[in-house]
Amino acid sequence: DSGVTQTPKHLITATGQRVTLRCSPRSGDLSVYWYQQSLDQGLQFLIQYYNGEERAKGNILERFSAQQFPDLHSELNLSSLELGDSALYFCASSVEQGNYEQYFGPGTRLTVT
Amino acid sequence: GDSVTQMEGPVTLSEEAFLTINCTYTATGYPSLFWYVQYPGEGLQLLLKATKADDKGSNKGFEATYRKETTSFHLEKGSVQVSDSAVYFCALSEYGNKLVFGAGTILRVKS
Numbered sequence: 001d002s003g004v005t006q007t008p009k010h011l012i013t014a015t016g017q018r019v020t021l022r023c024s025p026r027s028g029d030l031s032v033y034w035y036q037q038s039l040d041q042g043l044q045f046l047i048q049y050y051n052g053e054e055r056a057k058g059n060i061l062e063r064f065s066a067q068q069f070p071d072l073h074s075e076l077n078l079s080s081l082e083l084g085d086s087a088l089y090f091c092a093s094s095v096e097q098g099n100y101e102q103y104f105g106p107g108t109r110l111t112v113t
Numbered sequence: 114g115d116s117v118t119q120m121e122g123p124v125t126l127s128e129e130a131f132l133t134i135n136c137t138y139t140a141t142g143y144p145s146l147f148w149y150v151q152y153p154g155e156g157l158q159l160l161l162k163a164t165k166a167d168d169k170g171s172n173k174g175f176e177a178t179y180r181k182e183t184t185s186f187h188l189e190k191g192s193v194q195v196s197d198s199a200v201y202f203c204a205l206s207e208y209g210n211k212l213v214f215g216a217g218t219i220l221r222v223k224s
Contacts, residue, residue, distance in 0.1 A: 001158065
């Protein structure tokens, strides 16, 4: 158990819908990262937050957004969902920006039908 | 940009066989290197890491040495077990930021 929690574990929704994925980092970790794992793209970095502020963006679609709240949990919002958004979404946390070890949650499996 | 290349799998071994999974990287600076493992239905677990050239990371019998001259970080284990069956990801991080992953290598160990 990494100490990072993600909810829900599974999510099935229809095209065009909007969903919110939630992540709670390990106690004391200030930095949260979101990654997408799909069969065709592999594991790709989406976005990073540090202590409530966005710090880095990767291959994140404009239909996707995220935020980190004062209690340090983070949410990833996916809207206007398409079939191709079906993937595993992982959250990871680290103690601080520049710390090299990231600890991953169990992931949320999103299926868009 | 940064990238990681891993040997394609699946790799199928008998129990107690020697394991090598090759990993090479391309980076603009001096990255930290990692191996993560993903068991079926689970998230990624950090297996080992190395933060500078010639460092050796080790954990649970697995080892990998950061070779700057060959830009490699090959994963090895002397004697694999059925419980080692999983997907192994090589990754790099520059300045402690985002992780850049390889495609992953499936390892299957037969008893």
